[in-house]
Amino acid sequence: MSSQPPGRGTRVRGTRQAEALNAVLGDLPAFSSAQDIHAELRRRGQRIGLTTVYRHLQVLAEDGEVDAIRDQGGETLYRRCETSAHHHHVTCRACGRSVEVEGRAVEHWAQRVASEAGFVDVDHTVEIFGLCPDCARERR
Amino acid sequence: MSSQPPGRGTRVRGTRQAEALNAVLGDLPAFSSAQDIHAELRRRGQRIGLTTVYRHLQVLAEDGEVDAIRDQGGETLYRRCETSAHHHHVTCRACGRSVEVEGRAVEHWAQRVASEAGFVDVDHTVEIFGLCPDCARERR
């Protein structure tokens, strides 16, 4: 038997690739696409396949260890977040940097309007985009 | 001179296809993909290419005449809405049917938290998903 019950957490065998991806995610302040992340890994001299990056990100997102959003072009962007609690983001449209915001208010609003319409099993997505202070400055 | 000033609206030359698409959009109560809409058009005996459907939907969405959202699979779904004013949707995850809801509250919230983070030129997306009464019943 193993030292860790296979319950729900121990899905990853500590491989070089997983660790490297983990490190990059820790460093990237902005929402980034799988391809960007892969490029960054290579830039750092890591040998890792794009497929592997996709597969890890998928699992991490499922487990809630990274957040995933879609940009307007349909690309999925990933980012490791500070809090594991439910939250939303204000993301810079130009550089991808994002700020986490808590939104009790929206959660309640969403739940309420959905219920009023007779919907159950309610879920929601809220994304806020804008120009961050730095990018706004550049544009002037 | 034409009966309509060409300002910004007169982009479409009344073609059979445009009219047919328009009719279908008027009938479809649910958010539907371009492909679904195309299928529906064919079902109605219309000869129309998928490309044309995509192109029209694109323009209509730009002009705000239809709303476009993305489902979890990355497909874009379209729907003609009752109100032209800014609003959000509670959409059934199972059948696509949706209810329009007004969300002064969220608009303000989004604007506020973004401003507090120093972001400008703020925009947001809010989508609520759930099971509509009918689909919820079926599942039991």
Added chain:
DNA sequence: GTAATTGCAAAGGATTTGCTCTGGT
């Protein structure tokens, strides 16, 4: 007649899958 519109076929681009190889334990 002339320019906008159509639509097929092909291109694009992100993501996933098949299947074999590799490396950890």
Added chain:
DNA sequence: ACCAGAGCAAATCCTTTGCAATTAC
């Protein structure tokens, strides 16, 4: 040795584009 994980190449899927034929006005 065994099995999860890696990764290349090929396959998918939605959507867009190139371009010649068609059609509205």
